[in-house]
Amino acid sequence: MKTFKIALPLALVTVVGVTGCTSNSAPSVASGSAAAAGSAISVSSTDTACNLSSTESTSGTLTFNVKNEGSQVTEFYLVASDGNRIVGEVENIGPALSRQLTVVAGPGEYIAQCKPGMSGDGLKMKFTVKAGASGSADANRVTLQEKAVANYQSYVAQEADALEAGTEKFAAAFAAGKTDEAKALYPSVRMHWERIEPVAESFGDLDPILDAREADLEAGQEFTGWHRAEKDLWVTDKAYTKLTTAERQQIADGLVTNTKELVKRAKEVKFTVDALSNGSKGLMDEVATGKVTGEEEAFSHTDMWDFAANVEGAKKAYEDLRPLLKGTNDELDMTLSSRFAALEKLLAGYKKGDGYVLYTELSQPQVQELSAAVDALSEPLSQLTSEVVK
Amino acid sequence: MTGNFLIGLREGLEATLVVVLLLAYLKKTNRSELNKRVWIGVAAAALVSLGFGALLTFGPRGLTFEAQEIIGGTLSIIAVGFVTWMVFWMAKAARGLGTELRAKVDGAAAAGTAGIIAVAALAVGREGLETALFLWAAARATGESWEPIVGAGLGLVTAAVLGVLIHKGILAIKLGPFFAWTGALLIVIAGGVLAYGIHDLQEGGIFPGLNSFAFDVTAIIPPASWYGVLLKGIFNFSPQTTWLQAIAWVAYVIPVVVLYFRRLKGSSAQPSDAVKSSQTTNQSAVAHAN
Numbered sequence: 001m002k003t004f005k006i007a008l009p010l011a012l013v014t015v016v017g018v019t020g021c022t023s024n025s026a027p028s029v030a031s032g033s034a035a036a037a038g039s040a041i042s043v044s045s046t047d048t049a050c051n052l053s054s055t056e057s058t059s060g061t062l063t064f065n066v067k068n069e070g071s072q073v074t075e076f077y078l079v080a081s082d083g084n085r086i087v088g089e090v091e092n093i094g095p096a097l098s099r100q101l102t103v104v105a106g107p108g109e110y111i112a113q114c115k116p117g118m119s120g121d122g123l124k125m126k127f128t129v130k131a132g133a134s135g136s137a138d139a140n141r142v143t144l145q146e147k148a149v150a151n152y153q154s155y156v157a158q159e160a161d162a163l164e165a166g167t168e169k170f171a172a173a174f175a176a177g178k179t180d181e182a183k184a185l186y187p188s189v190r191m192h193w194e195r196i197e198p199v200a201e202s203f204g205d206l207d208p209i210l211d212a213r214e215a216d217l218e219a220g221q222e223f224t225g226w227h228r229a230e231k232d233l234w235v236t237d238k239a240y241t242k243l244t245t246a247e248r249q250q251i252a253d254g255l256v257t258n259t260k261e262l263v264k265r266a267k268e269v270k271f272t273v274d275a276l277s278n279g280s281k282g283l284m285d286e287v288a289t290g291k292v293t294g295e296e297e298a299f300s301h302t303d304m305w306d307f308a309a310n311v312e313g314a315k316k317a318y319e320d321l322r323p324l325l326k327g328t329n330d331e332l333d334m335t336l337s338s339r340f341a342a343l344e345k346l347l348a349g350y351k352k353g354d355g356y357v358l359y360t361e362l363s364q365p366q367v368q369e370l371s372a373a374v375d376a377l378s379e380p381l382s383q384l385t386s387e388v389v390k
Numbered sequence: 391m392t393g394n395f396l397i398g399l400r401e402g403l404e405a406t407l408v409v410v411l412l413l414a415y416l417k418k419t420n421r422s423e424l425n426k427r428v429w430i431g432v433a434a435a436a437l438v439s440l441g442f443g444a445l446l447t448f449g450p451r452g453l454t455f456e457a458q459e460i461i462g463g464t465l466s467i468i469a470v471g472f473v474t475w476m477v478f479w480m481a482k483a484a485r486g487l488g489t490e491l492r493a494k495v496d497g498a499a500a501a502g503t504a505g506i507i508a509v510a511a512l513a514v515g516r517e518g519l520e521t522a523l524f525l526w527a528a529a530r531a532t533g534e535s536w537e538p539i540v541g542a543g544l545g546l547v548t549a550a551v552l553g554v555l556i557h558k559g560i561l562a563i564k565l566g567p568f569f570a571w572t573g574a575l576l577i578v579i580a581g582g583v584l585a586y587g588i589h590d591l592q593e594g595g596i597f598p599g600l601n602s603f604a605f606d607v608t609a610i611i612p613p614a615s616w617y618g619v620l621l622k623g624i625f626n627f628s629p630q631t632t633w634l635q636a637i638a639w640v641a642y643v644i645p646v647v648v649l650y651f652r653r654l655k656g657s658s659a660q661p662s663d664a665v666k667s668s669q670t671t672n673q674s675a676v677a678h679a680n
Binding site: 091102103 | 523
């Protein structure tokens, strides 16, 4: 009993001591612009001023060497910009004393604050932490982030290659007037596009040429690309004049040339984890605004293919990011995985042969059900970025 | 100089008071031979704190801010548990003293002496790490200026002197009211320690509500003033108190004080003249303490 009572607090100190440790290796002092990760920021706290050698740094372990050059006891805080979370503080810095504050901070806006006399609001200034290069944040997390990005990058490359090959086939069939073959290829080739849509859309010059919908065309824009071909393949209205062979060839050539350029560029894009999570959310927004409304494929009504592909792309990004949630936000991870599963299950019900039912076959309640599942997923997905950039 | 003196004084008082009251109690119950245990606890806590502080200041690794707050906060709350236990143990011993001869130490309470080391260790240890970090910083500054370490040292010495004076003053109290007074004082101190521990855990991000203040009287009682330092050092009073701290303080102090005095009253089950007089003084002490 006696030993237990003594051992308890000591054990506590030891446990927290081991798990709550941070590196103490004397970092070099930075001056001038942004302090690199690992270098220390010196803070001079006087009775009337709070001077930082740098007001920005890169994310990871930050060290502040706080010197009290005033006559009153001072404190130094690093607070999240909303003011509600103390990232780190040192109290009890007597006059002429120096204390060190070591914190691990992710990218974002913070407030650095000296509090001479330990009362009042103290002296505040903005402090910016920029996304750090690898090696700055927790080394383990950086490894996980790099891995997630690498996995997703190879997925994009793979889908881009499939898109290129598929587009060539489709273009050939379309140009040659093989309507049935082209119609069969259309939705499945487009799935490769839809899976990596945020990447494809990031090229503002190519996206409108390849994927603009007739209804969305801006003044002076020519109607080309996938949807131009879609219209020509599916519309049978007497009022519509079919494209000539030459015109079809032109559309087909444009598709191939521009897709090749897009694929080349997609492979060169350097991703970051926030691009992955924002892209994942972006894909679900695409579903909500275009696919679940049946606007995307106005003539072929193959929106469900696009829908499924968007979800696949979003899920792939999420799955690559998953290791970053483990142990830091298991709850969000659970929510996301169960909502993805629910949406996939719902989608599976609309499978037909190799593809999906046409949008026109869906009933209003079915559309509402799909829409609700998309919304249920979008909401937690919007929290993903802040979790993975840590 | 003054700034560092006041920190030393405050931290010293925070660590000293429980120990002083514990020693006074042992003296009053003629068990001064147990003093050694108190000093063992104090020494162990001081050594561990200084060692950790030195390691964190000069060693290859520092402690994250959250970990520091969690250690301080958790130790504070454990300390409250032990001090509460001690207060009731004293009340029980007081009952024994009321019914039996003072010279005869009650056997029932003897088992509790095992906790003395823990109480002493926690009283010092909960503030130890923070104090040690401050002292090492002062020691490191000696190359530039001796003032900080001298100031801090004088503050600690003053705290010790005040501790001795409080100890003497408390010993001067007659045996009857002695228990009521020291017990009540300890409960109020423990309430402050609890509130302090909760604030640490709020800063460490374990509890919410860091910025919702029940009151903020920093303008009237600046933390750097000598009276702010004394209030903080003795009662852990924070002029900027969060709701959670205030609620915890009230929720702890009121029921414990009530239970404690009920326990003390119960000590006069077999009335004798001596006990009767002690009972009435107890009651006046209640009124006083509240």
